[in-house]
Amino acid sequence: MAPRLTLQTLTAQPITSATFAPFGQVIFPSADGAIFGPSDAQLRLDGGIPRFYLMTLESRGTRFRTITRHQRCTQCLGALGGKDWLMAVAPASAAARPDPSKICAFHIPGSCFIKLEVGTWHAGPYFCHPTVSFYNLELSDTNLTDHQSCSLAQDFGLEFEIAVAN
Numbered sequence: 001m002a003p004r005l006t007l008q009t010l011t012a013q014p015i016t017s018a019t020f021a022p023f024g025q026v027i028f029p030s031a032d033g034a035i036f037g038p039s040d041a042q043l044r045l046d047g048g049i050p051r052f053y054l055m056t057l058e059s060r061g062t063r064f065r066t067i068t069r070h071q072r073c074t075q076c077l078g079a080l081g082g083k084d085w086l087m088a089v090a091p092a093s094a095a096a097r098p099d100p101s102k103i104c105a106f107h108i109p110g111s112c113f114i115k116l117e118v119g120t121w122h123a124g125p126y127f128c129h130p131t132v133s134f135y136n137l138e139l140s141d142t143n144l145t146d147h148q149s150c151s152l153a154q155d156f157g158l159e160f161e162i163a164v165a166n
Contacts (some may be wrong), residue, residue, distance in 0.1 A: 005065070005159040008100075012086050012107040012162050015114070020106060023089040024074070024117040041115040047072040047146075048139040054080070056133045057125065062086060062162040064123040065153040067098055071119055072146040076137040078113025079125070085110070085134075086126040086162045092119030097150045105162040121150070126162055 013019060017026050027041050067090065079085050088105045090098035098121040108114060108125075113135075116122055125134060139146065152158045 004157070005153055006157055007159050007161060010088060010103065010105040010160055010162050011165050012105040013165065015106040015108050015112070020114065022091055023120045023122075025115040026108075026112050027076075027115060028112045041074070041076055043076070043115065043137075044074045044118055045137075045139060048141055050137065051140040051142070052135065052137045054133055054135050056131060057127075058131045060124075060126045060132075062126045062128070063159060064088065064126070064162075065159050066149050066151050067103070067121045067123045068147060068149045069098075069119050069121045070116075070138065070142055070146045071148065073139045073142060074118055075116045075122075075142070076113055076135075077116070077125060078135050079108070079110045079127075080133040080135065082110035083127065083129050083132045084108060085124070085132060086164070087114065087122060087124035088126075088160060088162060089116070089123075090121035092117060092121070097155055100152060100156050100158055103160065107164055123160070128164070
């Protein structure tokens with residue numbers, strides 16, 4: 001018999017550069033011709049061949065029981081078509097598992113993208129639309145060799161649901 005899970009609700013806060021800084025960067029549009037600077041994604045992709053691809057996700061819902069991190073590279077995600085989306089994150093650490101009390105959620109508009117810092121725990125993207133296409137920048141073998149997941153259900157008896165603030 002499967003253990004009973006405790007459902008914890010995370011209210012997604014609107015993403016800003018300041019609130020997301022412990023987890024990575026929020027990248028907003030800039031003027032054409034602007035030189036590289038601190039508002040551009042500060043990438044770490046030197047551990048292999050970068051992979052930039054599009055993925056279409058369907059009916060993701062807003063609940064999760066696992067959270068993942070990548071220890072060798074940064075990762076960038078953004079939605080196409082101006083659709084908003086949700087992401088849960090926890091700070092990078094040397095520990096083998098994240099601290100569930102430090103998991104928080106962000107509501108991300110379709111007018112920007114995020115860069116996850118190396119080691120940042122993340123669950124998502126999630127959304128309320130039927131389908132959303134995302135672009136993803138990571139290493140070509142990230143999902144094979146740099147994909148450490150933690151089962152929040154098994155390790156902590158937890159399931160999370162992200163709620164969008166009104």
